[in-house]
Amino acid sequence: MKSFVKQTAKWVTASTFVGGILFSPGLTISAAETDSPVKGAYNPAVTSPVQLKTPFQSQFMNKHGQDIFGPANPDYKMNVNYDSxxxxxxxxxxxxxxxxxxxxxxxxxxxxxxxxxxxxxxxxSMSVSNVKVNGKTAKYTVDSTAMHISSVQIPDNQKSTVSMDFVVHVPEQQDRFGWNKNTVSLGNWFPILAVYDKEGWNVDAYFPYGESFYSLTGDFDVTLTTDKAQVIATTGTEVGQPGISGNLATHHYKAKQVRDFAIEMDTTYKVKQTKVNNVNINVYYTDEQAKYADSMVEAGVESIKLYSDRFGEYPWPELDIVGMEGWFGGMEYPQLTMISIAGNPSQEWVKYVTAHEIGHQWFYGIIGNNENDEPWLDESFASFAAALYSKELDQLKAEPVGDYHLSYPVSTFAERAAEGGIGAYYGMIYGYGSRTVNDLRLELGDEVFYKAMKDYFNEKKFGVSTTKDFIQIMEKSTGRDLTNFFASHRVFVSDQE
Structure with a gap:
């Protein structure tokens, strides 16, 4: 079979944003404002453009109408040791x-x-060794963030197993992946199976802002050994009690039907626990973050209740909300949200960030999407959810930015950085995108809109959605032709207008 490999990134402006950063409601963005990050949101300094290494060249442009997502049902088993x-x-x-x-x-x-x-x-850095496919040594190459295993033969409809050893050096930085003081943030930290879809293999380069992540739901069985003093939050739930050997503790975690597995550790964490809708909510915080703990608990409880009612039931038994010191608003992983508490933010800001990141449990976690190619399907919807939580839907007044449209891939904003790049990305995807979702609610009315959202949830639960899928499900559920609505809001089912 011919090798179909998709990669889109060439240039990107490195910035102090990641995908979980928030766009505040009540903001009108014009094209003249797109040379800087969004006003009213958390706005660290933007650095100069840097070139990212391009592992592979794109062979396809059409990013939609995908009906193959594989390999299916990945079942990960990991045994890892973290040396603090x-x-x-x-x-x-x-x-x-x-x-x-x-x-x-x-x-x-x-x-x-x-x-x-x-x-x-x-x-x-990350390196791999001892790579085997079905027990046989396999040929492989690593080019930046893409690992290619060649010369395998896996028939259609057959199961296969890949095994490997890996070593990760965690960078010293305040990030979704990094360590800072006592806190260790492990997001996107292990080799993860790429997605094969109608385009072929998706191995887009990493973006410092927005997200390049795209993975399918599967099961995880993770054994972690590290200092026994570490207080640990993870995707999934811990099985049994940790085994203690000297200064080390070995923990065992399992997670079902999740797209990734994240870990957050700090020897100084304290934990508040509560329960809502049969979901255990754990809030992790340091002494410096203690005054925000109740706000994170409150936002966690209310968001789970509200989003379950409006979109569909939260499906997992646990959610961890983790305070950390970072330069970004927050970041989403399955069953775990990172909430950056830097400086002295307001209680309402922390609640809003928490509500946004919990919104991603539905839009990314439950209903998946290619976050690189169609970022609006998770960020715009999570921003809408946060505005719903904070009762600020009537303040979603952002205007479209320049000639961008919502269904552009994130790389389009990066490649056109001189024309607004970061500001355009956040203005369109967080601002104008959330307004578009709200305009659809106003167009349909609450009863019809939220029923359609539940239909969307039920059809795409634990799967992958595209812009085309969303439009088709909305039209099927409502019995309406919404072509003009989406066109007028710059939502298209192709990367080209």
């Missing part, structure tokens, strides 16, 4: 999956996000 002195991870991993691509697979790809240039600048 040297900030390194040594791990062993196997992942079993089914080839559902309707063709024989002669190659596989994994994303190694720890090799992104922004992490390497601060001592980060």
């Amino acid at each position: 002195t040297n900030h390194t991870i040594q791990g062993e991993m196997t992942v079993t999956f089914k080839n559902n691509t309707r063709t024989q697979l002669n190659e596989l790809y994994f994303n190694l996000w720890g090799n992104a240039e922004t992490f390497k600048e601060n001592g980060g």
Whole structure:
């Protein structure tokens, strides 16, 4: 089979944003304002453009109408050790999956996000060894964040297992992946199976702002050994009690039907716990963050109740809300949200950030999407959810930015950085995008809109959605032709207008 590999990034403006950063409601953005980050949101300084290494060249432009998402049902088993002195991870991993691509697979790809240039600048890296496919040594190459396994033969509809050892050097930086003082943030920290869809293999480069992540739901069984003093939050739930050996503790975690597995650790964390809708909510915070703990608890409880009622039930038994010191608003992972508390933010800001990141449990976690190609499907919807939580829907007044449209891939904003890049991205995806979702609510009325959103949830739960899917489900649920509505709001089912 011909190798179909998609990659879109060439240039990107490195900035102090990540995908979870928030766009405040009540903001009108014009084209003249797109040379800087959004007013009213958390606005750290923007640095000069940097070039990201391009692993592979795109062969396709159409990003929509995808009906193949594989390999299916990845089942990860990991045994990892975190050395808190040297900030390194040594791990062993196997992942079993089914080839559902309707063709024989002669190659596989994994994303190694720890090799992104922004992490390497601060001592980060990821390497692999002892790679095997179905027990046989496999040929592989690593080019920046893309790992290519060649010369395999996996028939359609057959299961296969890949095993490997890996070593990760965690960078010293305040980030979704990094360590800072006592806090260790492990987002996108292990080799993760890339997605094969109608375009082929997706191995987009890492973006310092927005997200380049795209993965399918699967199961995780993770054994973690580290200092026994660490207080640990993770995706999934802990199984049994940790095993203690000297100064080390070994923890065992399991997670079902999640797209990723994140870990947050700090020896000084304290924990507040509560329960709502049969979901255990755990809030982790340091002494410096203690005054915000109740706000995170409150936002967690109310968001779970509200979003479950309006969109569909939260499906997992646990949610961890983790305070951290970072330069970004927050970041989402399955069953875990990172809330950046830097400086002296208001209680309302922390609640809003928490509500936004919890919104991603629905829009990214439950209903998946290609965050690189169609970022509006998670960020615009999470921003709408946060405005719903804060009762600020009537303040979503952002205007479109320049000639961008919502269904552009994130790389389009990056490649046109001189024309607004970061400001345009946040103005369109967070601001104008959330307004578009709200305008659809106003167009349909609450009863019809929220019923349609539940239909969307039920049809795409634990799967992958595209812009085309969303429009089709809205039209089917409402019995209306919404072509003109979406066109007038700059939502298209192709990257080209």
